[in-house]
Amino acid sequence: MNGRRKVVTALAAAALVAAGTSRAGEARTNLNVVASFYPIYVATLNVVGHNPGVSVSSMAQPTAGCLHDYQMRTDDMVALSAADVFVVNGAGMEAFLDKAVRQAPRMTVIDASRGIDLLRDGGQPNPHVWVSIAxxxxxxxNIAAGLAAADPGRAERYRQNAAVYTNRLAALRxxxxxxxxxxxxxxxxxxxxxxxxxxxxxxxxxxxxxxxEPGSEPSGRELARTIQAVRRAGVKALFAEPQYAPRVAETIARETGATVYVLDPAVTGPASPNAYIEIMEKNLAELQRALK
Ligand SMILES: [Zn+2]
Known part of the structure; x- marks a missing residue:
């Protein structure tokens, strides 16, 4: 009796382990995909698409904006410890990545910027890679290739979804x-x-x-220098971001006669797969209004 119960328990445990394990050609029953922040989350939503058994969530709140100075919270650690896959922007945006990997060593990390030609400023790679549509x-x-490798049973679905979304992005461009x-x-x-x-x-x-950096105010000297540069170049349009108060831009506008418009780097928004394209369409209309 006692011996039999032990065997049953061992089988149940083995079944649980098997459920979370992937084998080539076989769909993992459930795949928990966590994206680091908003633009990567929206891209991942598109690659996963309607895919029963695959959940996609964002570690940082969709209102968090860029992750430059992001401090991981306890519930972020909890979310990552349950993640099978962590999709990150890379290029230095997730400065907390080493710590995250130490805390959740079993998750697969997909670096969305792998192999992409990066612009540098001040010797550091500029991490805002997603703001270029190409x-x-x-x-x-990269996200599709990473998901296909982590979850071979759904590989074809990920590739197809990525192809459809990439075509939409190419048309947007x-x-x-x-x-x-x-x-x-x-x-x-x-x-x-x-x-x-x-x-x-x-x-x-x-x-x-x-x-x-967002949230950092320019010093008086930097502000004076910016005002001078705007005057010298005869710039008529200043672009604030919807994520940050336009106070400084308004000061510069007052000093130079320029007008404040909005340009959105797509770091916050609704949890919709269409959000990135809609934000870029708005940017297009705003740029045409400002620079015509
Ligand atoms: Zn940023």
Whole structure:
């Protein structure tokens, strides 16, 4: 009696272990995918698509914005300890990644920026890779390849979903290139270092960046320098981000006669697979309004 119960318990335990294990050609029953923050979460939603048994969540709240100074919270650790796969932007955005991997050594980490040509500023790679649509398409491909390797039974589904989404992104890029072809001026002033990839992709010139990191206020001297640069270049459009108070941009606008517009780096928004494309469409309309 006693011996038999032991065997049954051992079998139940073995079944539990098997449920969480993947074998080539066989779908894992449940796959828990956690993305680090908003733009990677939206991309992962698209790659996973409607896929029974696969859950996708975001570690950081969709209101968290960029993760430059992000401190992992207890519930982040709890979420990661239950994750099979952790999808990160990479390129230095997740400074807490080593700590996360130490705490949850069994999860598979997918680096969405692997192999992507990075812009540098001040010797450091600029982590805002997703703000370039072309590079974001490569991120989507990396996410799909990583998920296919981690979950071979659903590999074909991930690849198909990624192909569909990549086509939509390619069409968006063509629309934006056409829409931004004939601007009167291509000089812009932005907040925080989120836009060099975007500017490179669409031939815009960032004359000044008001604050390098979100949340950090420029010093009086930096502010004076920015005002001077805006005047000298004759810049008419300043671009604040919806995530941050436009107070500093308004001060510069007052001093220079420029107008404050909004450019969204897609770091916050709704939990919708269409969100990235919708945000970029809004950016297109705003740039046309500001620079025509
Ligand atoms: Zn940032």
């Amino acid at each position: 590079r974001h398409m490569q991120q989507v491909a 063509v629309r934006m290139q056409a829409g931004l072809k004939d601007l009167k001026t291509r000089d812009i002033v932005t907040f925080h270092e989120a836009f060099p990839y975007f500017a490179e992709e669409f031939g815009l010139r960032i004359v000044a960046t008001i604050a390098r």
